[in-house]
Amino acid sequence: MARTAIGIDLGGTNIKAGLVAEDGTVLAQAEAKTLAHEGPDAVMGRMAVLAGQMRGKAEADPVGLGVGSPGPLDPSVGQIYFTPNMPGWDGYPLGARLADRLKMPVRVENDANCAALAEHWRGAGQGTKTMILLTLGTGIGGGIIVDGKLVNGTRVTAGEVGHIVINDKGPKCGCGNHGCLEAYCGTAGIIARARELLDKPGTVSMLIEMAGRDFEKLSPALIGQAAKKGDGPAISIYKETGRLLGLGIVNLVNIFAPEVVILGGGVAANGAFIFPAVRDEVKRRAMRPGNEQVRIEAAAMGNDAGLIGAAGLLLH
Numbered sequence: 077m078a079r080t081a082i083g084i085d086l087g088g089t090n091i092k093a094g095l096v097a098e099d100g101t102v103l104a105q106a107e108a109k110t111l112a113h114e115g116p117d118a119v120m121g122r123m124a125v126l127a128g129q130m131r132g133k134a135e136a137d138p139v140g141l142g143v144g145s146p147g148p149l150d151p152s153v154g155q156i157y158f159t160p161n162m163p164g165w166d167g168y169p170l171g172a173r174l175a176d177r178l179k180m181p182v183r184v185e186n187d188a189n190c191a192a193l194a195e196h197w198r199g200a201g202q203g204t205k206t207m208i209l210l211t212l213g214t215g216i217g218g219g220i221i222v223d224g225k226l227v228n229g230t231r232v233t234a235g236e237v238g239h240i241v242i243n244d245k246g247p248k249c250g251c252g253n254h255g256c257l258e259a260y261c262g263t264a265g266i267i268a269r270a271r272e273l274l275d276k277p278g279t280v281s282m283l284i285e286m287a288g289r290d291f292e293k294l295s296p297a298l299i300g301q302a303a304k305k306g307d308g309p310a311i312s313i314y315k316e317t318g319r320l321l322g323l324g325i326v327n328l329v330n331i332f333a334p335e336v337v338i339l340g341g342g343v344a345a346n347g348a349f350i351f352p353a354v355r356d357e358v359k360r361r362a363m364r365p366g367n368e369q370v371r372i373e374a375a376a377m378g379n380d381a382g383l384i385g386a387a388g389l390l391l392h
């Protein structure tokens with residue numbers, strides 16, 4: 077009988093669950109609204125129901141449940157320290173509660189770390205020993221895999237690549253520090269640079285009309301649309317985002333000498349403008365020969381990365 081595990085990707089809006097085979101194939105899937113405002117116990121209850129449904133689809137009892145959760149957490153015991161977008165989760169013992177409810181082994185890991193595991197298992201990092209994933213979105217998450225293993229710190233999630241400081245006098249970051257990569261290349265940072273550029277006298281850009289002359293309507297997706305239509309300022313915003321990302325990635329390349337750095341998430345959809353700038357910066361600044369050897373590639377796993385990686389916590 078084939079081994080399977082249940083994977084859950086806990087997001088601020090949706091909970092996605094899957095029954096995952098030992099080769100990483102998703103055999104069954106189910107989804108529910110998170111309804112985070114109802115508090116952690118209610119959300120945990122919905123996760124348990126979804127896990128139960130997946131269990132029911134398995135030929136033999138799954139080896140356990142893996143959960144990818146937002147925020148810093150202690151993976152050794154499955155305890156959440158806090159979650160930026162879901163109130164009331166401080167110190168919540170998610171792993172223990174689920175294990176109690178389901179009577180099966182439960183592992184909890186940071187969601188971006190789960191995505192990194194999935195890329196290593198079946199995606200753009202397949203076959204590598206050392207790889208790094210950056211997920212670009214509202215924030216910048218990531219995961220670091222060295223010698224085939226996720227890098228975990230001491231009782232806290234490691235791999236917070238979005239909080240590499242690239243300018244000590246830079247803009248304030250959500251983490252409280254200044255000048256983090258996320259403060260420049262997360263959604264808010266990209267929009268702030270776009271506003272600054274569009275505000276400059278003499279700037280001609282179709283973005284101004286596309287946003288209905290309302291800068292509140294600017295978004296990375298809108299800037300990407302303008303860039304694809306050949307708008308100069310929009311292209312320069314994404315090239316600069318790539319250059320700044322490259323600055324952060326240079327540090328990662330020098331420290332870890334990865335075979336591949338993988339970029340995923342919404343912003344990476346504008347990869348045509350971002351990737352060349354990242355590659356240039358890494359080639360120019362990182363130490364030889366790592367700068368020549370490292371590949372910079374797009375994530376390959378798509379939306380199921382989180383739950384597949386979470387199930388992988390049990391299957392590997």
Ligand SMILES: [Zn+2]
Nearest residue numbers: 239249251256
């Ligand atoms: Zn930060």
